[in-house]
Amino acid sequence: MRRIRLLVPGNIHHHSGGNAYNAKLVRGMTQLGADVEVVPVDGAWPEPSAKDRRRFGGLIGAWGPEAEQEPAVDIVDGLVAVGVPDELEYAAKAGRQAWVLAHMTVDATADPGPVKREARAMRAASGIISTSTSTAAILRERHGLAGIRVALPGVDPAPVASGSRPPHVIVVAAHLPNKDQLLTVEALALLKDLEWSAAMVGSDQADPAYAAEVRAAVASNGLDHRLRITGELLGDALERAWDAADLSLLVSRVEAFGMVVTESLARGIPVVVRQGTGAEEALGLAGLMNDGGGARLPGAAVPLVPGDRENPARLAGVLRRWLQDQAAKDEWRAAALAARDRLPGWDQTARTVLDAVEPGRATG
Structure with missing residues (x-):
């Protein structure tokens, strides 16, 4: 099997779903016998400078054949790929094999430039591996692409x-506007008449200004003694935070998949997500069928429209029911516990990726 290089953005330092996926994928491919090298690529991704682009082009041999007789198979993180369509096109002409690992798509509501660059980058790639069905569907519809492989995130037993x-x-x-922690604070503020506690776990350095807004909202709503903001936790501290939980929330405005959902379910913790995001796929992945043939989800998908001021009340209503309706709470918990054995492992993810870039070789 040829050497595989995973080229990842060097400017993402906080713990993110993309970073976690990449690390677990490398571990899984290595365990299957693959020779994998992780190459952090310096640059202001996804908006690189000319110097960043030249550096990337040199890495993947865009400017001409490299000395090595059998070049590596490159898998380029999508956050990097969408910034370097020219370099990927040159690499393709030079006969280099460069796949794109698409964690998410660019925002199509803003400047059309990024969408055009995304289209060129994806078409120049040797192939596309998407980490979610929703991302693959958007890329197919938006750019008319075919043959996209989907390698859903796995989950470690817990x-x-x-x-x-x-x-x-x-x-x-991580504290980011897209993750909408402010919505959660506003919803919990409507439940002060009930008994509960909460913790927000994640980096407050990804967007310090937004993190400050969240802290201010917690204080202004008088929730300091009930809602704890921990910052990023790792290792045993993170495991203790998970162990204390009875319910997990992921109400991101946009979510390609939402690995936090399956990480929650691996621990028997039901989850509430925002309807219409890729987090529904993660929740439904482990859904069980009830007697009527429908999905019995270990949690709920709530319709939350960005900008709709009823959002906090709508989310609060779901949480209030969970807090007060013991039968509903027991059903969600039972479904989450039953889902633990249905979750895919990272070995499955790694096999899917290896079979894409080196067909028939993921047999370890």
């Missing part, structure tokens, strides 16, 4: 969460 009394809600996400 112990069942102990939970807390009173019930404890956890939000695991």
